[in-house]
Amino acid sequence: MQAVAEKVIARAKELLASGEVQRVLGWEKGEFDYERTPALFEQGNIDKLVYDKFCAANLSKKLVEVSKLEGKTLALIKPCDSLSLNQLLCEHRVKRENIYVLGVGCKGMEGKDGLCMKCEFCKGKNFAISDEVIDDESCREVPQSDRFAAVRELEEKTPEERYAFWRSELSKCIRCNACRNVCPACTCIKCVFDNPDSGVAAKANVDTFEENQFHIIRAFHVAGRCTDCGECSRVCPQGIPLHLLNRKFIKDMDTLYGDYQAGEDAEARHPLINFTKADAEPSVVLNRGE
Amino acid sequence: MQSTVKEFKPLIVAFCCNWCSYAGADLAGSSRLSYPADVKIIRVPCSCRVNPLFILRAFQRGADGVILCGCHPGDCHYTSGNYYARRRMTLLFSMLDYLGVDRRRVRVEWVSAAEGARFASVMNDFAATIHELGENVKLEDLRCKQ
Ligand code: SF4
Ligand code: SF4
Ligand code: FES
Numbered sequence: 001m002q003a004v005a006e007k008v009i010a011r012a013k014e015l016l017a018s019g020e021v022q023r024v025l026g027w028e029k030g031e032f033d034y035e036r037t038p039a040l041f042e043q044g045n046i047d048k049l050v051y052d053k054f055c056a057a058n059l060s061k062k063l064v065e066v067s068k069l070e071g072k073t074l075a076l077i078k079p080c081d082s083l084s085l086n087q088l089l090c091e092h093r094v095k096r097e098n099i100y101v102l103g104v105g106c107k108g109m110e111g112k113d114g115l116c117m118k119c120e121f122c123k124g125k126n127f128a129i130s131d132e133v134i135d136d137e138s139c140r141e142v143p144q145s146d147r148f149a150a151v152r153e154l155e156e157k158t159p160e161e162r163y164a165f166w167r168s169e170l171s172k173c174i175r176c177n178a179c180r181n182v183c184p185a186c187t188c189i190k191c192v193f194d195n196p197d198s199g200v201a202a203k204a205n206v207d208t209f210e211e212n213q214f215h216i217i218r219a220f221h222v223a224g225r226c227t228d229c230g231e232c233s234r235v236c237p238q239g240i241p242l243h244l245l246n247r248k249f250i251k252d253m254d255t256l257y258g259d260y261q262a263g264e265d266a267e268a269r270h271p272l273i274n275f276t277k278a279d280a281e282p283s284v285v286l287n288r289g290e
Numbered sequence: 291m292q293s294t295v296k297e298f299k300p301l302i303v304a305f306c307c308n309w310c311s312y313a314g315a316d317l318a319g320s321s322r323l324s325y326p327a328d329v330k331i332i333r334v335p336c337s338c339r340v341n342p343l344f345i346l347r348a349f350q351r352g353a354d355g356v357i358l359c360g361c362h363p364g365d366c367h368y369t370s371g372n373y374y375a376r377r378r379m380t381l382l383f384s385m386l387d388y389l390g391v392d393r394r395r396v397r398v399e400w401v402s403a404a405e406g407a408r409f410a411s412v413m414n415d416f417a418a419t420i421h422e423l424g425e426n427v428k429l430e431d432l433r434c435k436q
Contacts, residue, residue: 154388155388159387159390159391159392160390161390162388162389162390163389163390163391163427164390165390166389166390212350213343213346213347213350216346216385216389217343217346219385220342220343220381220382220385223381245385248384248385248388249381249385252380252381252384252385253381256377256380256381257377271377272374272377272378272381273374274377275370275373275374275376275377276373277363277364277373279373279376279377279380280380281376281380281398282376282379282380282383282396282397282398283397283398284380285380285383285384285387285393286383286393286394286397
């Protein structure tokens, strides 16, 4: 990782110096030892650019705004981030001609409590999109894991247990909106969760409905487009397992409509904007055994 | 003396598409077929107009059951609306089940304009199921009131 990191930083400096790109989107040291913050770099501050095992933050969403700037931006993109970026390109949210994608090898990212949940369930080390890749053998190992195991475990509980589980989990929410703000699939300019009349940006809700059903609505809004990048669960200060909602949708779509990975193919139509005449009726839910 | 046991009067919301199912309901009415008064019909242009949030909203406002009716697959007035609705509702129902809301409380039925009798029997059947299930869990509590 050390070797890859050095090469990445050297290459970023080189591209910036040559004028091929105007700025670099990467990470700098954050407030805590285990934290790296997304940042933009130019000639003046490029020495602050870091790439190490704490660069968990997915930079792809930043490109929605950054790619509107004059000139080209170099974006450092990890394999899982490349899926999010590709999905954004598919939705025409990022200007492809304004970015240079440098795929950076990743051995799994860490946070305060060690390996990130999303990396425990890494979806692979391929780059869905890149102009250039810097990695090595050590960055290509994919851990063996079953990301739907926890979903299945929940499904096997009784409805009362499930209701109690979600009630206790979701009651912890402080509606900081971090999960929505970080989500690369949540790029609506006008979001249902904001109340433009409240005078408090990105916080207050229009009414209690959006407030009470926040988590389900959010998960449904990104269903089909969610790449399972795990950022929502990573940033939640309350430790709510939001990925269990996303993965439930993914698991259902996989079983009902065939395996699908959002972001893998920028030309694909995701399961919710697609159909076949032979699709299952909604009664399959009713008819499946307990 | 007044009885302390309150009779359970379920609230059932039925979303019906304008072109088939609402006309089917009309036919049921003009043919003098009866269906329970607990069913409140909301007319929508197409089954596909029903945003999954409408169903969550109905539950949050205290519905005990929600049913969506549209044209039979292949017969949608807008060609394919009900095919999209079908996928969406399947996923929503599965999610509601996952959250612990009884999956018998939601249903999708295809009812054509000519099926007045079917409309009545679908509603009678659904209302009977909801009667049996009793009052719904309060979805509005899912987050706020632990
Ligand atoms: S995993 Fe979370 S952050 Fe990532 S795309 Fe899905 S909802 Fe958004
Ligand atoms: S990040 Fe966690 S606490 Fe904040 S709004 Fe999302 S679920 Fe709630
Ligand atoms: S018009 Fe009836 S389902 Fe589309």
